[in-house]
Amino acid sequence: MNFKFSLSEKGISSHIILSISDYRSEKLHILTPLKISPDQWDAEKERPKNIYLKKNKNISAVLDRIKVELAEYIRQRKTGKKAVTKTGIKKKLSEIITVKALQQPENSFLSxxxxxxxxxxxxxxxxxxxRYLVFFRLLQRFEGFLHRRLILTNINAEFVRDFFIFGKKEEYSENTLHRTIHFVKTILNFAEKKGITTHVRELEVRREKQPxxxxxxxxxxxxxxxQTExxxxxxxxxxWLLIxxxxxxxxxxxxVFNKSQLSEAxxxxxxxxxxxxxxxxxxLPLHPVVLNxxxxxxxxxxxxxxxxxxNRRxxxxxxxxxINEKINARKRTGHRSEDALVKKxxxxxxxxxxxSFASNFYGKIPTPLLMQATGHSAEKMFLNYINHNSHDRLATLGNYFEQLYAG
Known part of the structure; x- marks a missing residue:
C-alpha cells in the first residue's frame, strides 16, 4: 500500500490530492478538503515545508493520520475479505480529517x-x-512514516533500526534520535512496572561520544x-543576564526572584x-554583582x-x-539546527x-558547594555544564606552567 500527496492546479491556495496505489492494480486519486499555499508545500517530502508553523503542523499531523488510519482500514477490509471501494475510502477519509486527533487504541504504544x-x-x-509532548509528536510522525500504529509488542530492535532510518531521512540530529529512544525505553520500563512484558532490553543503542x-x-x-552601555x-x-x-x-x-525571598544573616x-x-x-548567598x-x-x-x-535582547x-569570538555551534536554520561557525x-x-556560573567558579570553589548552589544531585550531571576548554582556565594553567618553569 502506497500513499502519495500532491497539489491540485496551482493558485493562491491549492487542494491536497491523495493518490493510492496497489488498489486493484491502479491508482486512485482523491481530492481532499485540505488546502495549502503552493509556496508552503514540499513536493519531495509530500507535506508542508515548515511543519512547525501552527497551520502547517496541523496539516502535517492530518496527513500522518491519513496514512495510518486509512492503511489500517484497507488492511482490515482485505483481511475480512470485504470490498475496498472508492466510496468507502472517501467516507473513511472524511472521518479521519474531521476528527481532530488520532484515536489511540488501548493496546497501542502511544496510548x-x-x-x-x-x-x-x-x-x-x-x-x-x-519535551515529553515533543517526543510524542515525533513518534506520531514515525507512525505516518510506517503507515501503521506502534504496538507495544513491536517496540524492539527492528523498531530502533526503522526509527533511525526515519530520523536520517527527516534530518533529525543524533541527539534528538537518541533522546527519543531513551524516552521510549522509559515508557517500556513504565509498562514493565505495570506487569507488561516488553522488549526493552533490545533497545540498547551505541552512541558515539559527541564533542x-x-x-x-x-x-x-x-x-x-x-561595562557596556x-x-x-x-x-x-x-x-537579569548578570544575575x-x-x-x-x-x-x-x-x-521570578522577588524581594520576599531575600534574608540577611x-x-x-x-x-x-x-x-x-x-x-x-x-x-544562596548573593554575589556582590547581584547586590549592586x-x-x-x-x-x-x-x-x-x-x-x-x-533571549532576543x-x-x-x-x-x-x-562578544564576537567565532565558535562551532548548533544554529537554527529554518526549523532545523545544524553545525555552523558563528559569532558567540x-x-x-x-x-x-x-x-557560565558552573564553569567560571569550577576549580575555585569546592565542587560540592557549587552543586549545592546549582541544585545538582550528581557530580556527573554537574560536570556536563562545565566548559573544560575555557580560555580563561587554559590561560591560568599556562601561567602556572610558566611560573613553575621559571622557578
Whole structure:
C-alpha cells in the first residue's frame, strides 16, 4: 500500500490530492478538503515545508493520520475479505480529517505513552512536560512514516533500526534520535512496572561520544557586558543576564526572584527559593554583582521579561559588548539546527548564565558547594555544564606552567 500527496492546479491556495496505489492494480486519486499555499508545500517530502508553523503542523499531523488510519482500514477490509471501494475510502477519509486527533487504541504504544505523560504531569516541571509532548509528536510522525500504529509488542530492535532510518531521512540530529529512544525505553520500563512484558532490553543503542560544546560567557566577557552601555529598554535584560551568571539558576527560577525571598544573616544577604524543576530548596548567598543590581533598584529584582524577548535582547546585548569570538555551534536554520561557525553572540540563550556560573567558579570553589548552589544531585550531571576548554582556565594553567618553569 502506497500513499502519495500532491497539489491540485496551482493558485493562491491549492487542494491536497491523495493518490493510492496497489488498489486493484491502479491508482486512485482523491481530492481532499485540505488546502495549502503552493509556496508552503514540499513536493519531495509530500507535506508542508515548515511543519512547525501552527497551520502547517496541523496539516502535517492530518496527513500522518491519513496514512495510518486509512492503511489500517484497507488492511482490515482485505483481511475480512470485504470490498475496498472508492466510496468507502472517501467516507473513511472524511472521518479521519474531521476528527481532530488520532484515536489511540488501548493496546497501542502511544496510548501507553499518553498514560505515562498524564501520570507524570503533576510531578514534573512544565519544560519537561513539553519535551515529553515533543517526543510524542515525533513518534506520531514515525507512525505516518510506517503507515501503521506502534504496538507495544513491536517496540524492539527492528523498531530502533526503522526509527533511525526515519530520523536520517527527516534530518533529525543524533541527539534528538537518541533522546527519543531513551524516552521510549522509559515508557517500556513504565509498562514493565505495570506487569507488561516488553522488549526493552533490545533497545540498547551505541552512541558515539559527541564533542563537548558547552557555550559560556567567560569572566572577561561578563565584565565587558557589565561595562557596556545598552539602550534603556535593554537595561532590565542586562541585569537579569548578570544575575543569572552569578546565581547559576534556570530562567524558570531566576526570572521570578522577588524581594520576599531575600534574608540577611551574619552581614550577608541570601535568597531562598524552591527550584521549579527539581523542587529543591536552595539557599544562596548573593554575589556582590547581584547586590549592586539590587541596591540600584531599592533591593527589588528587575521586572520579569518574556522568555523569547529575553533571549532576543541578551543576544543584542552580547553583540553590543563585542562578544564576537567565532565558535562551532548548533544554529537554527529554518526549523532545523545544524553545525555552523558563528559569532558567540548569535547563539546565546537564557541557559548560558547557569553554564557560565558552573564553569567560571569550577576549580575555585569546592565542587560540592557549587552543586549545592546549582541544585545538582550528581557530580556527573554537574560536570556536563562545565566548559573544560575555557580560555580563561587554559590561560591560568599556562601561567602556572610558566611560573613553575621559571622557578
Amino acid at each position: 501507553l505513552t499518553l498514560s505515562y505523560i498524564t501520570v507524570r504531569k503533576e510531578m514534573i516541571c512544565h519544560s519537561t512536560y513539553k 563537548s560544546r558547552i557555550i559560556i560567557l567567560t569572566e572577561s566577557e561578563i565584565t565587558k557586558i557589565k 545598552v539602550p534603556e529598554e535593554y537595561e532590565t535584560a542586562k541585569d 543569572s551568571c552569578y546565581t547559576g539558576q534556570r530562567i524558570s527560577d531566576f526570572m 551574619g552581614n550577608r544577604m541570601y535568597i531562598t527559593f524552591v527550584q521549579q524543576k527539581t523542587h529543591k530548596e536552595i539557599v 543590581i539590587l541596591k540600584k533598584n531599592d533591593y527589588c529584582f528587575p521586572d520579569p521579561i518574556d522568555h523569547n524577548v529575553y 541578551i543576544r543584542k546585548i552580547a553583540k553590543l559588548a563585542g 553572540w548569535e547563539v546565546i540563550s537564557s541557559h548560558i548564565g547557569r553554564r
